[in-house]
Amino acid sequence: MHPFTYTRVDDVEAASAAVTTDAVSRAVQGPDDTVFIAGGTTQLDLMRDGVWSPGTLVDVSRLPLADVELDEDTLVVGAAVTMADLARHEAVADLDVLRDSLLLAASPQLRSMATVGGNVLQRTRCRYFRDPEVTQCNKRRPGSGCAAIEGTARTHAVLGVDAGCIAVHASDLAVALVTLDARVRLHGPDGGRTIPVADLHVRADVDPARDNVLAAGELVTHLEIPVPDARTGYLKVRDRASYEFALTSAAVVARVEDGILAHVAVGLGGVGSVPWRATRAEEVLRGQRASLALFEQAAAAELADAFTVPGTDFKPELARRTLVRQLRDVTEVTA
Amino acid sequence: MSRHSLHVTVNGEAHAVEVDTRRSLLDLLREDLALTGTQKGCDQGACGACTVHVDGRRVLSCLTLAAQAEGREVTTVEGIGTADELHPVQQAFLDCDAFQCGACTAGQVMSAVALLEEDDWSTRDDVRELMSGNLCRCGAYPRIVDAVLSVRATQEA
Amino acid sequence: MTTTTNAPAGTATPVLGAGVTRVDGPLKVTGAVPYADDLAPRDALVGVLVGSTIAAGQISLVDASDALAAPGVVAVISHHDAPSVVRPNEASADERAPRPPFQDATVRFHGDHVAMVVAQTREEAVHAATLLHVSYDVSEPVVDLNDPRATREDDDPAGADSTRGDLERGLAEADVVVAADYVTGDNTNNPIGLFAACAEWDGESLHMWATTQWPSNTADCLAEAWGVPREDVRVECPYLGGGFGSGLRPWPYIHAAAIAAKVVGRPVRVVLSRPQMFTDVGHRPETVQHVRLGARRDGTLTAVEHTATIPVAVDDDNPENVVSGTRQGYAVEHLRADVDQVRLHISPPGSMRAPGEAQGNFALETALDELAVELDIDPVRLRLHNDATTNPDQDDLPWSSKALDQCLRRGAELIGWDDRDPAPRSMRDGDQLIGYGVAAVSFFYFQQPCTVRVVVRRDGTAAVHCAAMDIGTGTYTVVTQVAAERLGLGLGDVEVVLGDSSLPPSPPAGGSGLATAISNAVALAVTAVLDDLDLSGAPGRDALSRAVGARDEVAAEATAEPPDPAEMGMSPSGAFGAKFARVRVDADLGLVRVERLVSVIDCGQVLNERTARSQVIGGAVGGIGHALLEHTVTDLHAGPQTGRITNAHMADYLIAVNADVPDLEVEFVGGPDRLNPVGVKGVGEVGLCGVAAAIGNAVFHATGRRVRRLPITPDLLL
Ligand SMILES: Cc1cc2nc3c(=O)[nH]c(=O)nc-3n(C[C@H](O)[C@H](O)[C@H](O)COP(=O)(O)OP(=O)(O)OC[C@H]3O[C@@H](n4cnc5c(N)ncnc54)[C@H](O)[C@@H]3O)c2cc1C
Ligand code: SF4
Ligand code: FES
Ligand code: FES
Secondary structure (H helix, E strand, O other): OOOOOEEEEHHHHHHHHHOOOOOHHHHOOOOOOOEEEEEOOOOHHHHHHHHHHEEEEEOOOOOOOOOOOEEOEEEEEEEOHHHHHHHHOHHHOOOOOHHHHOOOOHHHHHHHHHHHHHHOOOOOOOOOOOOOOOOOOOOOOOOOOEEEEEEEEEEOOOOOOOOOOOOOOOOOHHHHHHHHEEEEEEEEOOOOEEEHHHOOOOOOOOOEEOOOOOOOOEEEEEEEEEOOOOEEEEEEEEOOOOOOOOOOOEEEEEEEEEEEEEEEEEEEOOEOOOEEOOOOHHHHHHHOEEEEHHHHHHHHHHOOOOOOOOHOOOOHHHHHEEEEEHHHHHHHHOO | EEEEEEEEEOOEEEEEEEOOOOOOOHHHHHOOOOOOOOOOOOOOOOOOOOOOEEEEEEEEEOEEEHHHHOOOOOEEEHHOOOOOOOOOHHHHHHHOOOOOOOOOHHHHHHHHHHHHHHHOOOHHHHHHHHHHOOOOOOOHHHHHHHHHHHHHHHHHH | EEEEEEOOOOOOOOOOEEEEEEEEOOOHHHOOOOOOHOOOOOOEEEHHHHHOOOOOOOEEEOOOHHHHOOOOEEEEOOOOOOOOOOOOOOOOOOOOOOOOOOOOOOEEOOOOEEEEEEOOOHHOOOOOHOOEEEEEEEEEEEHHHEEEEEEEEEOOOOOOOOEOOOHHHHHHHOEEEEEEEEEEEEOOOOOOOOOOOEEEEEEEEEEEOOOOHHHHHHHHHHHHOOOHHHHHHHEEEEOOOOOOOOOOOOOHHHHHHHHHHHOOOOOEEEEHHHHHHHOOOOOEOEEEEEEEEEEEEOOEEEOOOEEEEEEOOOOOOOOOOOHHHHHHOOOOEEEEEEEEEEEEEOOOOOOOOOOOHHHHHHHHHHHHHHHHHHHOOOHHHHHHOEEEOEEEEOOOOOEOOOHHHHHHHHHHHHHOHHOOOOOOOOOOOOEEEEEEEEEEEOOOOOOOOOEEEEEEOOOOOOOEEEEOOOOOOOOOHHHHHHHHHHOOHHHHHHHOOOEOOOOOOOOOOOEEEEEEEHHHHHHHHHHHHHHOOOOOOOOOHHHHHHHHHHEEEEEEEEEEEEEOOHOOOOOOOOOOEEEEEEEEEEEOOEEEEEEEEEEEEEEEEOHHHHHHHHHHHHHHHHHHHHHHHHHHHHHHHHOOOOEEEEOOOOOOOOOOOHHHOOOOEEEOOOOOOOOOOEEEOOOOOOOOHHHHHHHHHHHHHHHHOOOOEOOOOOOHOO
């Protein structure tokens, strides 16, 4: 780990002012960069891997952004709220998709350190990215190629990717958030803006070297999460029963009226270079009579153009089955 | 510049130290404060051996900078009991033979102590899930679950 | 000093057996337990090893100028300037110990030791390591077991190969023949405790605190490496944070600490990083196996063929016997067993939890299940029918003890074997397919000489001294028990000192052989000291104190030697076991979860029910990982990453977590073994073996799909 300076800020303005480069959005950080650190579970991990070497860390974990409030039908969650605290909050007790996306992630210890702001900004787990000795990685070294294409890619993405980079966005929470139409409030040197979580991340097939759209000094201050009038659920499929990222996952929000899918939103995890909103599946589902056959059709539509390499061959099929299962369980359709 | 002064309370004792900013809370404990009970199994948040309490919550000391512990109360395995006066969780681990080599044990014990303070669980399967952030390569898991549940049973009685 | 062979049959005395809590338990639950690195002098410098980024070639230059200029750096050591040390031989066999590092410019695997940075603190050393510039002349590595360019060794280092009868005849006599290939992936030991070594020189004397499962051998090898008298080398390791075989050999990091301390003239500490734990301390090699079984309609085996191909590192030895269980497991007249080693540019494989047997058992016991299906015979019955009541691999001598039949029968009872519907894919609960599977284990016997000193003090208390390690298996506790019982003392009156090469020499804590060796050595040393004191029986503290009289203490040493089977007219048994699994497989998602796992074990006299049970439970957990999760993946495709391990991280190399493990049922059957006075057989490794096959067979029963590959992951079941 390269030497760095550590400072802690007490207010949002000071935080924004401290960060003058856009390193938080870039895939790599160097000694000239100043970046935020919250729980540190991504930031320090990547520094320990030797992939990141920022010159200054600005600790934002103690900013007064630790409240959860219900504002009409929208949950407003401070960026410094930990995953554990949000999962335990009474406001999410009935919002299964959100609660389970948190409780099925990482471990109890990590959840009591990690913030929701940091979670949505976590970086890919691709081990070629995370080992600076690997020379072929377009994310770290644009133009160098992608070692994962012919290498070990079992945990890699098949949507929003091409042969340039197949890195997965591994957040469970972010998949729930895009499915719930959540927004992030940002505060920057020039004031604030609010954008959909769905617009926060940059797809690998667009620019592998950039992970999100934060401008220099922009701080995530809050998540705004509309609470839907629908049933929801999150299913995570992984080899190990716990403490593992998703091989595939599905977030489903659905309201069935007289057998018809009056409202439906679907997200997929473990398969996208960004938290994946399954809009193609939704198109097939919306306003239709809920049935297993329809779910199969919707899942197939979403995965139709998946980009696979030998290591990810099985993923579209597993993702299809994961989605069908979760649509079935949330809608309680039996045939 | 790349050093940092901080105040931290460890096992009830206040410390003022100056550290390399890169120093983790884990290495602060092990190297500077000679509290070697907390173990390092991966240094990257993936095993739980380094679990300690910060302000009463179980966290991973390897992914916490020492500097981030400023003003916090840190509790390590050395702070909850001694061989003569074991904490009920330590006693339960001994009685249930919930370890072999002991490398994960400090982390398991600290995790279990915190779990017993948390109230969002009830079943054996809950304990399995909520103790899954602590790997045990010796495979003492079923006996760790026994130990946790035996302490819960005494608490309730 | 007395040297005696184990007393013959019939003299077995029951040892306590009951579950005494671990004598070292309080140290472990309070964090006071001193592992090797905790004992290192606090003023030691920190050494960080730097691995190669290529898998084969020559180092042309290690440019240390930037690293040396970095804050806190004291030295950079590489082959350019390291002192020469001799490559030692392992004490156990005429087998080469791992190469000491920095002795030449050759790179033999990805991550091979290129240099070491020594600095004041770990942070400084790690940072400086990134500033080292290493250039290479790269050659093309061979890393794939199936690569035709790889050198195939047809010598037989493990003594694995065997031919019995006439295989072709056996096959001709068969009504049914099944044949298939089985693949097991590479696994990494990954004890939770990171391996550490600290060296301090005092002139030509070397003192080390180093993680090892075998202090005696580590000290022997260091003495040989440096050409110094054995008495001038001391290796201390009272505790280690798990080994599972990875601490059996004197690995390069131990030499690296000694080399660095020599160079800088101060103590140097080395703690491996987790990624280095994947390349520096051995791993369970992958295997490709072929099994062919012939049987008559009634289930009688007529022919068994089991061949295996496994990798071995360039310029290293690793006698891994993949077919030992097959050779002795079942009564079959015609057999061919053969292991071939293929040399690859990979980090040296070594022992991991039941080396060889873990992989070989999976192939054999899966093949037997396939045979049972083919014959339409109950798999438990098939195994009972072919149970070898004498050792077919050792002149059909009677076993010194064997209760495999009881293991199988009791296990079947416990899991409710006969209540299942035997038809594949016939049992279902909602989305979950349910299946049952069985496997048997015949673990090999292993014993080596072990010396113990028993000291009786003036106050009638005693101490036991031995260089052996307690790797978490309970050696401190069972040695205390055996000594206390035979001296008539309370457990608190016996002090056990282990893990120090300056104490009487011991065999490794490995091969499931230590408990037998050390408990018998303790028994003999107690007898010797009682002889010296003119006492007999278990005299108790007062009588001991009186007999010591005015002296400070009276001590005696004794060595337990492995007995000669031919002379004793019996074949020494290892442990036997039967494993039964009940699994749930998600019919759509392919997720396998183990719902029940029953282990019934014959390990002779159980020395301590509590610690023995923990060993079997721990083995079963390792078996679940072996079956479903664990896989060290090496990059095989041509390019700069060739030979690099792609998941050298605890979040990517999946070992079982608590939530993967159901309550594990364990029972012990059988009685004291006839071969040694204490009647004990090792229980260290039998716990893991058979679990993978039992789970795989259960997956077949649940789904109707036969997976002949480990680990069995969801993608294989879609
Ligand atoms: C072993 C392991 C297993 C894990 N398993 C899972 C899992 O199963 N599912 C899952 O979803 N996640 C998992 N994670 C990831 C974990 O959830 C994230 O690391 C964590 O949520 C990040 O939050 P943090 O507060 O620690 O962020 P930090 O590490 O502090 O920050 C992450 C990034 O966000 C930036 N940042 C932080 N806060 C802000 C802010 N307010 N505004 C702008 N930028 C900010 C930082 O500069 C940094 O780049 C796992 C992590 C580990 C180590
Ligand atoms: S998948 Fe992306 S991050 Fe991984 S190696 Fe390829 S380019 Fe790099
Ligand atoms: S050492 Fe902290 S989680 Fe492994
Ligand atoms: S007791 Fe050894 S790792 Fe848990």
